[in-house]
Amino acid sequence: VSIATIADLNEAELVARIQGRLAKPPDWVVVGIGDDAAVIEPERNRLEVLTVDALVEGVHFERRFTPADAIGYRALAVNLSDLAAMGASPRVALLSLALPQDLLCTDFDAMVGGLAALAARHHIHLVGGNLTRTSGPLVLDVTVTGSVKRRQVLTRQGARPGDEILVTGSLGAAAAGLQFLQQETEPSQTSANLAPAQQLVHRYRYPQPRLRMGQLLSRSKAATSCVDLSDGLADGLRQIAKASDVGIAIDADAIPIDSDARAWFQSQGRDPVLEALTRGDDYELAICLRPRQRGRLAAAIRHGDAPVTRVGVCTAALDLVLRRIVDGRSHLEPLPQGYSHFK
Amino acid sequence: VSIATIADLNEAELVARIQGRLAKPPDWVVVGIGDDAAVIEPERNRLEVLTVDALVEGVHFERRFTPADAIGYRALAVNLSDLAAMGASPRVALLSLALPQDLLCTDFDAMVGGLAALAARHHIHLVGGNLTRTSGPLVLDVTVTGSVKRRQVLTRQGARPGDEILVTGSLGAAAAGLQFLQQETEPSQTSANLAPAQQLVHRYRYPQPRLRMGQLLSRSKAATSCVDLSDGLADGLRQIAKASDVGIAIDADAIPIDSDARAWFQSQGRDPVLEALTRGDDYELAICLRPRQRGRLAAAIRHGDAPVTRVGVCTAALDLVLRRIVDGRSHLEPLPQGYSHFK
Numbered sequence: 296v297s298i299a300t301i302a303d304l305n306e307a308e309l310v311a312r313i314q315g316r317l318a319k320p321p322d323w324v325v326v327g328i329g330d331d332a333a334v335i336e337p338e339r340n341r342l343e344v345l346t347v348d349a350l351v352e353g354v355h356f357e358r359r360f361t362p363a364d365a366i367g368y369r370a371l372a373v374n375l376s377d378l379a380a381m382g383a384s385p386r387v388a389l390l391s392l393a394l395p396q397d398l399l400c401t402d403f404d405a406m407v408g409g410l411a412a413l414a415a416r417h418h419i420h421l422v423g424g425n426l427t428r429t430s431g432p433l434v435l436d437v438t439v440t441g442s443v444k445r446r447q448v449l450t451r452q453g454a455r456p457g458d459e460i461l462v463t464g465s466l467g468a469a470a471a472g473l474q475f476l477q478q479e480t481e482p483s484q485t486s487a488n489l490a491p492a493q494q495l496v497h498r499y500r501y502p503q504p505r506l507r508m509g510q511l512l513s514r515s516k517a518a519t520s521c522v523d524l525s526d527g528l529a530d531g532l533r534q535i536a537k538a539s540d541v542g543i544a545i546d547a548d549a550i551p552i553d554s555d556a557r558a559w560f561q562s563q564g565r566d567p568v569l570e571a572l573t574r575g576d577d578y579e580l581a582i583c584l585r586p587r588q589r590g591r592l593a594a595a596i597r598h599g600d601a602p603v604t605r606v607g608v609c610t611a612a613l614d615l616v617l618r619r620i621v622d623g624r625s626h627l628e629p630l631p632q633g634y635s636h637f638k
Numbered sequence: 639v640s641i642a643t644i645a646d647l648n649e650a651e652l653v654a655r656i657q658g659r660l661a662k663p664p665d666w667v668v669v670g671i672g673d674d675a676a677v678i679e680p681e682r683n684r685l686e687v688l689t690v691d692a693l694v695e696g697v698h699f700e701r702r703f704t705p706a707d708a709i710g711y712r713a714l715a716v717n718l719s720d721l722a723a724m725g726a727s728p729r730v731a732l733l734s735l736a737l738p739q740d741l742l743c744t745d746f747d748a749m750v751g752g753l754a755a756l757a758a759r760h761h762i763h764l765v766g767g768n769l770t771r772t773s774g775p776l777v778l779d780v781t782v783t784g785s786v787k788r789r790q791v792l793t794r795q796g797a798r799p800g801d802e803i804l805v806t807g808s809l810g811a812a813a814a815g816l817q818f819l820q821q822e823t824e825p826s827q828t829s830a831n832l833a834p835a836q837q838l839v840h841r842y843r844y845p846q847p848r849l850r851m852g853q854l855l856s857r858s859k860a861a862t863s864c865v866d867l868s869d870g871l872a873d874g875l876r877q878i879a880k881a882s883d884v885g886i887a888i889d890a891d892a893i894p895i896d897s898d899a900r901a902w903f904q905s906q907g908r909d910p911v912l913e914a915l916t917r918g919d920d921y922e923l924a925i926c927l928r929p930r931q932r933g934r935l936a937a938a939i940r941h942g943d944a945p946v947t948r949v950g951v952c953t954a955a956l957d958l959v960l961r962r963i964v965d966g967r968s969h970l971e972p973l974p975q976g977y978s979h980f981k
Contacts, residue, residue, distance in 0.1 A: 325685055329881070330793050331723040331866055332689035334786070337680035342668055345765065346675035347732040347781055351772045380674040389690040391734075391779050422688065429694050431774015436734045438690055438781040443677070450673050523674055538672070 364409030382513020383441030467556035470574030472499030530633020707752030725856020726784030810899035813917030815842030873976020
């Protein structure tokens with residue numbers, strides 16, 4: 296029997312296909328998939344962290360740019376990045392899917408597989424969800440929970456004037472990868488620079504949530520505040536500035552722009568600094584830190600999985616500024632707005 | 639300045655409109671709306687219950703049949719009903735909205751208001767969420783958590799042959815109300831039976847999650863299993879039969895069909911029993927109970943907010959049957975399939 300689209304399957308069959316890709320849940324999952332709700336045992340002496348993020352076809356991804364497994368992967372990754380920014384360890388996930396009836400079963404399986412593979416890597420357990428059809432675009436809503444000790448919660452509040460601002464990893468690669476995909480109308484038109492482009496595309500499709508770094512920062516108590524850069528560095532810093540009531544001064548030259556991304560932006564006549572500041576899809580962390588805590592940070596970095604770069608400083612003046620060196624002279628401009636899916 | 643649709647607002651403005659309708663969160667909400675994730679203190683010596691449900695325009699509701707406040711109300715109510723079926727007390731909710739750009743701001747506000755009013759009534763706190771635009775239908779994804787003592791969790795498992803099957807409240811009113819709305823093309827065509835019809839429409843739009851009943855049943859330890867009837871009684875009983883490995887025998891005459899709904903179905907030439915069994919949108923509970931626990935149940939009912947009616951029995955034979963009395967003689971037929979949004 297050939298099963299083409301998910302319209303050929305009922306809800307129980309779709310649930311069974313999901314369950315077939317999941318590892319056995321741990322003992323603290325008391326009731327998993329298949330009842331009115333999931334039941335779990337909270338972790339002792341920990342606070343619980345909860346967040347939800349949606350990916351909507353046509354807004355957050357295009358099916359033609361994004362293989363099905365990457366759609367599922369990204370739907371979980373963006374949530375794990377929020378847990379990372381709070382310093383939390385992942386616990387459980389709920390998956391709510393609104394499925395167009397023309398979705399291929401093979402794509403459904405690959406999508407669930409991409410999510411399940413990332414879940415296994417970070418020891419997060421899918422314990423429930425919801426399936427519905429839709430006449431509109433594919434929507435993936437993922438809710439995740441995590442746990443963190445009370446005194447180790449990282450929030451957007453707490454930054455103070457004089458704090459250093461640091462960024463994990465490198466910026467711009469995901470945005471460059473997406474731009475490459477948007478311009479590449481036919482595979483045969485691919486330029487000679489295929490390997491770097493493929494690396495950029497990979498960074499767009501499979502962002503690495505900085506869970507380990509977030510947990511190390513949280514345990515070291517080095518950071519005064521933290522935010523994830525899902526909507527870009529400028530947006531993330533704006534959130535910290537607003538929540539902490541500080542200003543921000545960023546050095547353009549210090550921003551850790553991915554070298555392939557920088558080359559791509561330059562080849563397109565775009566300013567790499569503005570691209571790295573304003574484009575979303577970088578799931579790195581921005582951290583504020585009292586200068587005297589640099590020792591604690593160094594220990595966290597030694598055990599972490601990403602470099603950390605100082606990009607600027609929190610200020611008492613409430614402006615948000617970008618400092619560039621032009622012809623050897625320092626030049627201040629307003630920090631650009633971040634990416635917004637809305638107006 | 640006249641603001642017509644949500645396309646005129648940015649994300650922060652929409653979030654502010656939501657926050658303006660929420661009560662102050664309790665102390666155990668450590669971080670609420672406005673950070674990468676919410677942080678809450680788990681309840682001591684309780685298990686956590688989690689569930690997510692989506693409402694998709696065109697699948698679960700039509701904007702022309704459902705006032706905006708009822709859309710928001712229902713999105714939370716269907717989730718609270720899942721908590722009720724587990725015997726849980728509500729704690730927090732996350733709201734993820736995919737918004738068409740033509741949604742009126744007044745409708746956005748009313749939708750959030752309907753949800754917030756029900757949340758206040760049941761002491762559940764909205765601590766986070768996600769907002770995105772969509773080119774497709776309005777989607778509301780609500781995640782809720784609740785708490786329950788370990789030995790008081792109600793699941794679909796645990797029913798045994800000989801258990802009585804009971805149903806809270808009455809069935810069919812929501813389905814009749816929806817059918818009335820679907821047939822009523824113009825307000826002026828409204829029949830003479832306006833008051834009963836309005837009552838049915840109200841039951842469709844504002845279902846009452848049976849939280850108090852679920853908690854009383856859970857604490858009394860009277861029930862062996864429980865399910866909510868979001869997809870109808872037949873579907874709910876099928877779930878219990880499958881999870882508990884029992885058969886089900888239902889007496890058609892015993893089903894507590896709402897009297898106005900019965901009159902409506904008969905006026906339409908429809909079988910009230912089949913309608914009450916197979917239509918969704920009844921957010922009542924079905925419960926299984928060992929006959930010797932009737933005393934405990936009676937105590938729960940005394941303090942509850944809904945009548946409870948015996949409709950049948952669990953059997954060792956694995957069939958699912960409906961018993962009707964036709965011309966004074968007992969007649970068995972297969973229990974019909976429940977409602978499905980899928981194939």
